[in-house]
Amino acid sequence: MYTQAMDLAPKEERKAVRTVEEAELEARFEARIDAGDFIEAKDWMPEHYRRTLVRQISQHAHSEIVGMLPEGNWVTRAPTLKRKAILLAKIQDEGGHGLYLYAAAETLGTSRDQMVDALHAGKAKYSSIFNYPTLNWADIGTIGWLVDGAAIMNQVPLTRCSYAPYARAMVRICREESFHQRQGFDSLLVMMKEGTDAQRALVQDAVNRWWWPSLMMFGPPDAESPNSAQSTRWGIKRLSNDTLRQKFVDACAEQAQVLGVTLPDPDLKWNAERGHWDFGPIDWAEFWRVVGGHGPCNKERLAARVKAWDDGAWVREAALAHARKQAAKEQAA
Numbered sequence: 001m002y003t004q005a006m007d008l009a010p011k012e013e014r015k016a017v018r019t020v021e022e023a024e025l026e027a028r029f030e031a032r033i034d035a036g037d038f039i040e041a042k043d044w045m046p047e048h049y050r051r052t053l054v055r056q057i058s059q060h061a062h063s064e065i066v067g068m069l070p071e072g073n074w075v076t077r078a079p080t081l082k083r084k085a086i087l088l089a090k091i092q093d094e095g096g097h098g099l100y101l102y103a104a105a106e107t108l109g110t111s112r113d114q115m116v117d118a119l120h121a122g123k124a125k126y127s128s129i130f131n132y133p134t135l136n137w138a139d140i141g142t143i144g145w146l147v148d149g150a151a152i153m154n155q156v157p158l159t160r161c162s163y164a165p166y167a168r169a170m171v172r173i174c175r176e177e178s179f180h181q182r183q184g185f186d187s188l189l190v191m192m193k194e195g196t197d198a199q200r201a202l203v204q205d206a207v208n209r210w211w212w213p214s215l216m217m218f219g220p221p222d223a224e225s226p227n228s229a230q231s232t233r234w235g236i237k238r239l240s241n242d243t244l245r246q247k248f249v250d251a252c253a254e255q256a257q258v259l260g261v262t263l264p265d266p267d268l269k270w271n272a273e274r275g276h277w278d279f280g281p282i283d284w285a286e287f288w289r290v291v292g293g294h295g296p297c298n299k300e301r302l303a304a305r306v307k308a309w310d311d312g313a314w315v316r317e318a319a320l321a322h323a324r325k326q327a328a329k330e331q332a333a
């Protein structure tokens with residue numbers, strides 16, 4: 001059920017015999033990838049490259065859109081006008097990121113409606129992280145610090161992805177994510193340094209709950225990541241799941257000291273020989289349970305997206321009717 005292979009043809013059809021011309025095109029494509037060229041939408045590309053990108057970009061777009069929900073839960077309860085304005089701006093940014101990414105995926109020949117249908121039918125994935133609840137105000141700062149922090153770590157290398165429309169979208173998205181991470185860290189810092197004991201306890205509680213799911217955002221270990229080898233070969237992925245996860249742990253271990261919070265991992269310690277922070281085992285059974293649709297909020301998130309889509313039908317219909325009227329007017333003129 002939970003696969004993104006929504007428009008994969010049956011296996012027999014995919015085995016279609018390659019013509020000499022296709023073999024030449026493919027060799028030229030591989031040479032361009034080897035030379036570090038960017039691939040544009042109208043360039044020839046192997047079908048598997050196209051499908052891999054649609055899979056990844058649509059998952060990424062869905063993550064941005066579903067990712068608005070956990071934070072949206074706190075818009076009406078933000079503690080000050082300033083925090084509310086920041087939160088609103090951040091959530092709007094996530095919506096914008098989803099739209100750029102759907103547009104980037106559309107350049108590969110898959111329509112937004114197809115992608116949205118796959119999400120609503122439970123066939124398309126979105127990041128596991130957004131299936132966890134936001135229980136207290138410190139969850140919002142923690143999402144900024146850890147979730148946006150993990151998102152940037154993963155997304156900066158994507159600005160050099162071999163598919164140019166995706167790489168270009170990522171440049172702007174990363175700039176905005178950087179502001180998101182900073183506002184989260186700032187919000188937590190204020191609670192930790194100027195807050196009450198009760199506020200500091202809220203921050204620690206939020207960090208305890210979000211730390212491990214944030215590490216899972218980078219995907220399964222390299223040895224168990226079926227898509228990594230090919231995506232790396234094609235320059236879609238520039239750094240591996242485990243490499244990015246380690247970079248994230250290294251950054252957060254230092255930042256946690258500045259904040260004065262404890263990361264909930266008794267095995268977290270500096271390893272001078274490796275020049276990295278060691279960390280404890282990740283519960284991959286939990287990760288796969290959440291990815292498989294059985295996390296704490298999967299049902300709620302999907303239901304909220306389907307309801308928002310259904311409730312917005314009249315807007316889409318009105319926009320189409322307006323466009324038809326305008327076109328008819330122009331034709332008559």
Ligand code: FAQ
Nearest residue numbers: 003004060063067126127128151216217219225226227228
């Ligand atoms: N959750 O072989 P790999 C954000 C799936 S945006 C769910 O390693 P790949 C902004 C994977 O799809 C966050 N599923 O796969 C924000 C594959 O299944 P499939 C999203 C996951 O593609 C912040 C299977 O496991 N970012 O946070 C996850 O080479 C705050 C095997 O995995 C992106 O999407 C997961 N965590 O590497 C918004 C970045 N991990 O498709 C609001 C772009 C893996 O074969 C608030 N994506 N899976 O059925 C990527 O960089 C890659 O797709 C990875 C996975 C690294 C996520």
